[in-house]
Amino acid sequence: MKPTVGEKSENGPLIELRAVTKVYGMGRAAMRALRGIDLTIAQGEFVAVMGPSGSGKSTCMNILGCLDTPTSGDYLFQGIAVGKLNRNQRAMLRRHYLGFVFQGYNLLNRTSALENIELPLIYRGTPVDKRRAMALEALYAVGLRGWEAHTPGELSGGQQQRVAIARAIVTNPRVLLADEPTGNLDSARSREIMELLTAFNRDRGITIVMVTHEPGMASYAKRQVYFKDGLIGNRSSREDTL
Amino acid sequence: MVWETILLAQREIRRNVLRSSLTILGIVIGVAAVITMVTLGGGATAQVATEISSLGTNLLQVHTGQGGRGPGGTRAQADMFKVEDAEAIAREISGLEAVAPNASQRIQTIYGNANWSTSVVGSTNGFLLVRDWLLESGRQFTDAELRTGKAVCILGSTVRKELFGDRDPIGASIRLQKISCQVVGAFQSKGQSSFGADQDDFVLIPLRAFQRRIAGSTDVSTIFISTKESGSVESIKHNIERLLRERRRIVNGEEDDFHLHDMREIMNTLTGTTRVLTALLGAVAAVSLLVGGIGIMNIMLVSVTERTREIGIRLAIGAVEKEVLLQFLIEAVVLSCFGGIIGIVLGLVAAAAGAQALKVPFVFNPGIVVVAFVFSAAVGVVFGYFPARKAARLDPIEALRHE
Ligand SMILES: Nc1ncnc2c1ncn2[C@@H]1O[C@H](COP(=O)(O)OP(=O)(O)OP(=O)(O)O)[C@@H](O)[C@H]1O
Ligand SMILES: [Mg+2]
Numbered sequence: 131m132k133p134t135v136g137e138k139s140e141n142g143p144l145i146e147l148r149a150v151t152k153v154y155g156m157g158r159a160a161m162r163a164l165r166g167i168d169l170t171i172a173q174g175e176f177v178a179v180m181g182p183s184g185s186g187k188s189t190c191m192n193i194l195g196c197l198d199t200p201t202s203g204d205y206l207f208q209g210i211a212v213g214k215l216n217r218n219q220r221a222m223l224r225r226h227y228l229g230f231v232f233q234g235y236n237l238l239n240r241t242s243a244l245e246n247i248e249l250p251l252i253y254r255g256t257p258v259d260k261r262r263a264m265a266l267e268a269l270y271a272v273g274l275r276g277w278e279a280h281t282p283g284e285l286s287g288g289q290q291q292r293v294a295i296a297r298a299i300v301t302n303p304r305v306l307l308a309d310e311p312t313g314n315l316d317s318a319r320s321r322e323i324m325e326l327l328t329a330f331n332r333d334r335g336i337t338i339v340m341v342t343h344e345p346g347m348a349s350y351a352k353r354q355v356y357f358k359d360g361l362i363g364n365r366s367s368r369e370d371t372l
Numbered sequence: 373m374v375w376e377t378i379l380l381a382q383r384e385i386r387r388n389v390l391r392s393s394l395t396i397l398g399i400v401i402g403v404a405a406v407i408t409m410v411t412l413g414g415g416a417t418a419q420v421a422t423e424i425s426s427l428g429t430n431l432l433q434v435h436t437g438q439g440g441r442g443p444g445g446t447r448a449q450a451d452m453f454k455v456e457d458a459e460a461i462a463r464e465i466s467g468l469e470a471v472a473p474n475a476s477q478r479i480q481t482i483y484g485n486a487n488w489s490t491s492v493v494g495s496t497n498g499f500l501l502v503r504d505w506l507l508e509s510g511r512q513f514t515d516a517e518l519r520t521g522k523a524v525c526i527l528g529s530t531v532r533k534e535l536f537g538d539r540d541p542i543g544a545s546i547r548l549q550k551i552s553c554q555v556v557g558a559f560q561s562k563g564q565s566s567f568g569a570d571q572d573d574f575v576l577i578p579l580r581a582f583q584r585r586i587a588g589s590t591d592v593s594t595i596f597i598s599t600k601e602s603g604s605v606e607s608i609k610h611n612i613e614r615l616l617r618e619r620r621r622i623v624n625g626e627e628d629d630f631h632l633h634d635m636r637e638i639m640n641t642l643t644g645t646t647r648v649l650t651a652l653l654g655a656v657a658a659v660s661l662l663v664g665g666i667g668i669m670n671i672m673l674v675s676v677t678e679r680t681r682e683i684g685i686r687l688a689i690g691a692v693e694k695e696v697l698l699q700f701l702i703e704a705v706v707l708s709c710f711g712g713i714i715g716i717v718l719g720l721v722a723a724a725a726g727a728q729a730l731k732v733p734f735v736f737n738p739g740i741v742v743v744a745f746v747f748s749a750a751v752g753v754v755f756g757y758f759p760a761r762k763a764a765r766l767d768p769i770e771a772l773r774h775e
Contacts, residue, residue: 192769195688197688197768197769198769217692217693218692218693218694221687221690221691221692221693222690222692224688224689224690225689225690225691226690228690230688230689232688232772236681236684236685236688236772237685238682238685239682240387249685249686249689250689250690252376253686253689253690253691253695254690297689
């Protein structure tokens with residue numbers, strides 16, 4: 131499963147959602163979390179997803195991250211219809227093209243920062259030496275030189291989030307998906323994280339989709355998408371940069 | 373990847389040493405029990421086998437009386453054998469190595485101040501052949517001594533020690549009841565039998581001397597017969613039976629008034645019995661292995677629940693089901709194999725100690741060690757599979773959201 135879509139220069143959509151709905155539960159208890167979403171994201175974009183609580187942002191991110199499939203509609207990732215893939219095929223997409231930064235950091239406890247960063251490389255089958263080198267490089271890139279051996283319990287929230295970002299970008303993914311990456315950080319730490327993300331987007335051309343509640347953070351992105359009641363509302367004026 | 377997973381598993385196990393030890397306790401006890409039981413059982417079987425073969429495996433024994441020899445048995449009702457019966461067997465049955473007519477009685481033996489109550493056995497030189505007795509010193513009986521029933525004797529090593537201590541008994545005269553009897557030989561020791569009987573506690577004298585001077589009758593109670601290794605024991609037994617029925621004038625349809633024992637048969641029965649016992653004990657021990665397996669399953673299930681988030685992270689990052697399954701399966705197998713190894717060591721130590729205490733030989737059985745190890749690994753696979761599958765099937769989104 132090697133990249134089938136061209137390099138950054140190509141402008142064809144990397145991500146395409148067509149009339150995507152997601153319904154949780156059945157019958158009367160059914161919860162329509164997404165009610166028909168159309169969204170196109172090109173290679174190299176930095177998109178901020180905003181909207182009130184319960185508007186379906188996380189649901190949408192799970193679908194974009196191939197963790198979940200739409201109830202109806204199509205999700206094309208690099209032209210591949212993800213909805214038709216099985217669990218393992220979607221896992222392979224995640225392994226090779228996607229990086230995640232979760233809201234609650236979600237690092238492995240009692241495991242050193244370096245080993246946490248190595249984790250995605252293990253599943254890619256990267257040989258040990260190369261793995262170590264790549265993990266160190268990612269660790270340095272997020273400014274954690276000297277914290278290699280520390281476990282999450284010994285790191286501050288901001289540092290843990292940096293480890294999480296290093297883990298997400300160590301594989302040089304096509305897309306970085308971040309669900310409220312600054313959710314529980316103070317504004318100074320949040321800005322640092324945003325600067326890191328912006329740098330990765332700018333320097334490595336990693337496409338970033340980020341959920342945030344704070345307009346200040348969203349302004350780092352080149353484009354904002356607003357969710358409301360499972361639908362995408364009025365778009366940002368910066369959409370013209372596409 | 374697999375090696376990576378094994379390392380991961382052992383790290384996970386070391387993280388929670390107390391819990392891991394308690395988890396494998398069941399396997400340890402199970403394996404140790406199986407190893408101990410089977411090793412001790414094997415030792416007992418081996419001992420019974422050597423014991424009986426020390427009587428001579430190609431030995432047939434003919435007693436008078438019907439059936440076996442119950443306490444105060446029925447033998448007295450039947451006529452005793454005579455020397456002629458033994459001679460007839462030796463003459464007419466082919467495939468025999470030696471025939472020894474035999475009669476015995478408990479008698480007080482005296483030498484100087486020492487006296488010792490022992491079994492005095494009257495027989496021929498055939499007795500040495502048939503029962504595998506070797507001489508330590510001296511000689512066996514001469515034909516003349518046997519023919520005339522001269523008062524000469526060969527001492528079992530217990531009798532020799534009791535009467536003579538460290539002195540050389542050859543040429544000395546001991547008293548058997550009222551008769552004076554010259555020692556011409558001494559037997560090598562066969563040691564004590566596990567049934568508690570001292571095999572060396574007897575004095576052998578010529579059968580004729582026993583009949584004339586001690587018993588006062590020409591009765592022969594038992595005839596020992598050893599067969600040649602090559603011959604068919606079944607046909608020899610059949611021929612002897614026919615000959616004896618004829619000589620004792622037993623009409624067709626009437627039951628034998630004598631009984632023919634085959635030592636090989638007895639040995640097979642006895643070792644068979646100990647083998648069945650060993651298998652039973654082993655089976656009981658195996659049940660505890662099963663219980664150990666359930667313990668592993670229990671802890672693995674707890675572990676999967678506890679590590680739901682970790683599993684979610686791994687799945688989200690791109691682990692496929694098979695890899696998560698393998699991780700937990702290997703963890704269970706590493707645990708159970710570890711338990712197996714400890715159990716094997718403990719079991720062997722316990723078996724060695726037990727063998728010493730019970731005075732049975734320690735027979736190391738590599739087969740059961742391999743079986744126990746493979747079995748404990750299998751317990752890991754079987755009982756680890758269900759929790760591992762549970763982990764692998766988790767929904768990554770749900771798992772990430774877990775507490
Ligand atoms: N597994 C689920 N089962 C049932 N309902 C769900 C499930 N996941 C989400 N929902 C519902 O779908 C709706 C959208 O949820 P979602 O998590 O996408 O909201 P969100 O925009 O991420 O909110 P927040 O900003 O609070 O994180 C919510 O009403 C939620 O209750
Ligand atoms: Mg959310």
